Each structure stands twice: as C-alpha cells, then as structure tokens.
Amino acid sequence: MASGRATERQWTFLTNHARVLVQIARDPGIRVRDIATCCLLTERAVQRIITDLERTGYLSHERRGRTNHYSVTAAKQLRHPADAGPTVAELLATLVHRPAAGRQPTDGRRRQAPTAPESSGP
Numbered sequence: 344m345a346s347g348r349a350t351e352r353q354w355t356f357l358t359n360h361a362r363v364l365v366q367i368a369r370d371p372g373i374r375v376r377d378i379a380t381c382c383l384l385t386e387r388a389v390q391r392i393i394t395d396l397e398r399t400g401y402l403s404h405e406r407r408g409r410t411n412h413y414s415v416t417a418a419k420q421l422r423h424p425a426d427a428g429p430t431v432a433e434l435l436a437t438l439v440h441r442p443a444a445g446r447q448p449t450d451g452r453r454r455q456a457p458t459a460p461e462s463s464g465p
Contacts, residue, residue: 359384361438363392364431367402367413368439374410401431 362382379386396402404411417432
C-alpha cells in the first residue's frame with residue numbers, strides 16, 4: 344500500500360493568473376522569461392496568461408523599444424462571483440508588499456540597501 348504522503352493532492356492558495364499579475368504589478372517592465380522563472384511556469388504558459396489577462400481587461404501593455412511595459416487595471420473587479428466586491432488593487436495591496444527576492448526593477452533603477460540608523464553616540 345502506498346504511503347499517505349505520496350497520494351496527497353498538491354494545491355496552492357493562488358492561481359497562476361494571480362501569480363503572474365503580482366509579478367507584473369511588482370515590476371511593470373518584467374520580461375516573460377523572468378515571470379516564468381519566478382512563478383515556476385513555462386514562458387508559453389506565461390504568454391497565455393498575459394493574453395487572458397489582457398483579453399479580459401485586467402492588463403494592458405505598450406511596446407517600449409524591444410520590451411513591453413505592462414499596466415494593471417487596478418479598478419477592475421475580481422472575476423469570480425464568490426470574490427465579488429474587491430478590486431484588483433485591493434488584492435494586489437495584500438500581495439505586492441515587497442519585491443521578489445533578488446530581483447532588480449527593470450526600469451534601470453537600482454535598489455539601495457537599507458541604511459542603519461545613526462546613533463547619537465555617548
């Protein structure tokens with residue numbers, strides 16, 4: 344007989360669509376390749392999700408040189424009837440509280456390391 348652990352279903356609290364949207368909200372200039380890496384998805388899956396989000400009005404993009412710059416439609420309501428009420432902005436306010444570990448923004452800015460508070464000395 345197989346152990347209980349081997350037959351456990353794997354599940355997560357967030358959908359892949361939510362994960363992709365969070366990565367884009369954190370960094371609107373992020374590359375599909377980087378989203379795929381962060382979300383543990385294939386680039387093709389990320390492209391399909393971005394297409395879904397754009398087609399339903401949750402996301403748009405504009406071309407800037409060789410890259411896309413994404414815009415999240417923050418005022419849009421969540422899709423599922425059980426989630427009725429909150430907006431995308433309210434969801435993202437909870438999920439986008441910090442940048443992904445080890446990532447730099449793609450707009451050319453560098454994050455500055457936090458500085459230690461100055462002591463007043465003896």
